[in-house]
Amino acid sequence: MTQKMIKTEKINRLIREFENTEYFGYMFFIEYNGEKFDSFDENSGKKSVKSEFRKLLEKNNIKIFKGIQQAGRTDKEVNAEENILYVNSKQHIMYEDIINECDGLKIKRISKTLPFLEFPQMIEKRYYIYEYPEHLIKNNEEKIKKNCEELSGKRNYIKFTSKKGKQLKNHIREIYVKFESGKLYFEGNGFLHQQVRIMSNFILNGSMRPLQGKYLIFKKADLSVKLKKLIFNNVDRKIFETEEDLKNYSIGIKEERILNIIENIEKNSYFYIFYVKEKNKSELIGKKGKNIKKLKKIFGNIVVKGKD
Incomplete structure (x- = not known):
């Protein structure tokens, strides 16, 4: 089997799985003040980022399936300019x-994608900034920059994590640190428990204890190319008015009727979603799929979803 055939089969499987579920995946881009929360993950009797986010969803009458995944898990008191929660x-x-x-x-914005992703594994990079008060820093700038250089790269960071982090099987990470304008800038493909705060103290002061979370900011997360290709964007329905190939195929529905039937259209890198009322699905698809097969010849892969 050729690489092209393997890729086509993967895309077809992706489409079949999406056709057979009623769920969508949603990425909520959020910012938060870490000092207002006791923890990040949900803990009984404590105010956490995830529990307050869940309450906000409930306030909006949004029901979700099981848990909440994240782009980056932050320690107590750590602020976030833009983290991502996936449901x-x-x-x-x-x-x-x-x-x-x-x-x-x-909540800053929302993006729609496929459901049931292993979301943390689809994050390319995470970025942190640690800004410690200048009068508390013990090392000089030369020593700080030397520490940054020596600790950057792909390596085993087991020394720079908590007892909890040491219990993980894999401690290899690729992380780069720089010191500019009194701040430490971290970027990496992943971080161990308390790693940024422990590394910050070692770089700035030569100590292996974690510094306070209130000086740490989760800046942002970069999505992987794979995840970016799965994100749906809105498509103007005028594509039916401008698509000349519609006139060359004997579609069983007139253009005007297509525009009346289809509520809205979305598209990712692999397929379109045509949203229609449940009562109109069979008309759009056609007898034995006749209409949708012809539309696929024009637009490529299409999934029809009911929307009432």
Whole structure:
């Protein structure tokens, strides 16, 4: 089997799985003040980032399937300029329709993608900034920059994590650190528990204890190319008015009727989604799939989803 055939089979399997589920995946890009939360993960009786986010979803009458995944897990008191929480839901969630803020946390935007992804594994890089008060820094700038250089690269970072982090099987990470304008900038493909705070103290002061979380910011996360290709974007329905090939195929539905039937259209790198009312699905698809097969010859892969 050729590489092209393998790729085609993977895409076809991806489409079949999406056709057979009612769920969508949603990425919520959020910012939060870490000092207003006791923890990041949900803990009984404690105010956490995830528990308050869940309450915000409930306030919007959004129901999700099981757990909440994240681009980056942050320690207590750590702030985030832009972290990402990923959930699965059967609902059609629109940013403009939701209450987007609660005490200490704000939803900045939402992107729709496929459901049931292993989301943390689809994050390319994570970025942190540590800004420690200048009068508390013991090492001089030359020593700090030397430490940054020596600790950057792909290596085993087991020395720079907590007891919890040491229990993991894999401690190899690729991380780069630089010191500019009194701040430490970290970028890496992943971080161990308390790693940034422990490394910050070692670089700045020569100590292996974790520094306070309140001086640490989760700046952002970069999505992998694989994940970017799975994100859906809105498509103007005018494609039916401008697509000349529609006139060359004997589609069983007139252009005007197609525009009336299809509620809206979305597309990722692999296929379109045509949203229609449940009562109109069979008309769009056609007898034995006649209509949709002809539309696929024009537009490529298409999934028809009901929307009531």
